[in-house]
Amino acid sequence: MKSSILITGATGVMGRELVPALYARSSADLVLLVHKSGADENHSTFLRKYYGLSPCRRLRVIQGDVTRSDLGLALSDRRELQKSLTHILHTAADTRFSQGIEQARIVNLNGTRHVAEFASACRSLRQFGHVSTAYVSGKRKGQIRESELVHDLGFLNTYEQSKYEAECFVRSIANFLPVSVFRPSIILGNSRTGAVNKMAAPHQTMRLMYDGVAQVLPGTPEYPINFIPNDYAATTICQLFLTQFRPGCTYHITASEEKTIALSDFIHEVFDAFATTDPKWTLRNIVEPVIAPEKKVGQFSNPTESRDGSKVPGVLKSIRQLDYPKMFDRCNVTNAIPEYDYELPDPREYLKKVVRFCVATQWGRLLA
Numbered sequence: 001m002k003s004s005i006l007i008t009g010a011t012g013v014m015g016r017e018l019v020p021a022l023y024a025r026s027s028a029d030l031v032l033l034v035h036k037s038g039a040d041e042n043h044s045t046f047l048r049k050y051y052g053l054s055p056c057r058r059l060r061v062i063q064g065d066v067t068r069s070d071l072g073l074a075l076s077d078r079r080e081l082q083k084s085l086t087h088i089l090h091t092a093a094d095t096r097f098s099q100g101i102e103q104a105r106i107v108n109l110n111g112t113r114h115v116a117e118f119a120s121a122c123r124s125l126r127q128f129g130h131v132s133t134a135y136v137s138g139k140r141k142g143q144i145r146e147s148e149l150v151h152d153l154g155f156l157n158t159y160e161q162s163k164y165e166a167e168c169f170v171r172s173i174a175n176f177l178p179v180s181v182f183r184p185s186i187i188l189g190n191s192r193t194g195a196v197n198k199m200a201a202p203h204q205t206m207r208l209m210y211d212g213v214a215q216v217l218p219g220t221p222e223y224p225i226n227f228i229p230n231d232y233a234a235t236t237i238c239q240l241f242l243t244q245f246r247p248g249c250t251y252h253i254t255a256s257e258e259k260t261i262a263l264s265d266f267i268h269e270v271f272d273a274f275a276t277t278d279p280k281w282t283l284r285n286i287v288e289p290v291i292a293p294e295k296k297v298g299q300f301s302n303p304t305e306s307r308d309g310s311k312v313p314g315v316l317k318s319i320r321q322l323d324y325p326k327m328f329d330r331c332n333v334t335n336a337i338p339e340y341d342y343e344l345p346d347p348r349e350y351l352k353k354v355v356r357f358c359v360a361t362q363w364g365r366l367l368a
């Protein structure tokens, strides 16, 4: 039977890399579930714009909504897909940090339930991949193993909490569905071009630094920031999902200790890249933010929040993860892909490219 893969969240930061990677590395048919983004465009424009792909028999685009128990699909489409699908890769999520917990659960927990229920009615399903996050570990510190999940130390935001709950749910059905879980760390941008599809917390933090608004960052100077480029994350997930699938296995798609970047080095590198990309910026004499423990940052965070409008509180909440240093064990990944750590691009190299992209596009504003 020909392989047929449903990808939810196909237009997201991960989806935009995963779709071309799955297309290039397999001969499977791909069914792209789109929600709002791209839903109004004709398929040919959409495929070119999002993935650089031309329409062909292997690519199908359907509109859907994981918050609905029927995934927002017509009955005839559901029936047909439940006959033909062999794989599901669930990446759709609400990745905002600023949602209330009930709101975050609508997509992240209930949406995952709906996709899993749909999957359980797929007669030929061989593999279900669930894309989670390394930060289901929340406020835990130290070494985090791939096999570990349950903890009671709490979370820094509702995104982490709702993704944790979704992963607990996915684990609870692992006896009924062939599930693997992929936990990326922080997706920064493309390792070759520095291109960023969506300006998320790390990019907004850089923007605050560029504008001279981030005077204090929570954390310790040696905090190991764990970035992963989206192209490397996508090819790794593809390889694990397509050719080395192991049901019940969880993978940290994260950087080894040598390829993390200390918070103080991150700040220096970003400031250096600002200066080389935009020499006029140096005339503003903006100083590097001070690094301080989270409790002290609380004293500074309110004036900072009010100056830059509504986005800032979310950013400040997300960077509070910087006060909870952790390292992610990657045994399952490196057993499957021995060259994984070695081939992971050096963060200093692509961080410069990402900063250049952010400055050149004014954090994406010039692309709109």
Ligand SMILES: NC(=O)c1ccc[n+]([C@@H]2O[C@H](COP(=O)([O-])OP(=O)(O)OC[C@H]3O[C@@H](n4cnc5c(N)ncnc54)[C@H](OP(=O)(O)O)[C@@H]3O)[C@@H](O)[C@H]2O)c1
Binding pocket: 008, 009, 010, 011, 012, 013, 014, 015, 034, 035, 036, 037, 038, 064, 065, 066, 067, 090, 091, 092, 093, 094, 095, 107, 111, 131, 132, 133, 134, 163, 183, 184, 185, 186, 187, 188, 198, 200
């Ligand atoms: N980016 C990271 O740094 C990072 C790190 C670790 C883990 N992850 C995980 O990787 C996965 C993908 O994240 P991402 O960064 O690609 O997220 P993203 O850029 O925010 O994209 C989310 C995707 O989910 C779709 N979606 C949202 N609500 C939906 C709904 N009700 N029904 C169907 N689709 C819906 C979005 O479509 P619309 O835009 O049209 O709503 C979009 O395609 C998530 O599970 C996330 O937790 C991401």
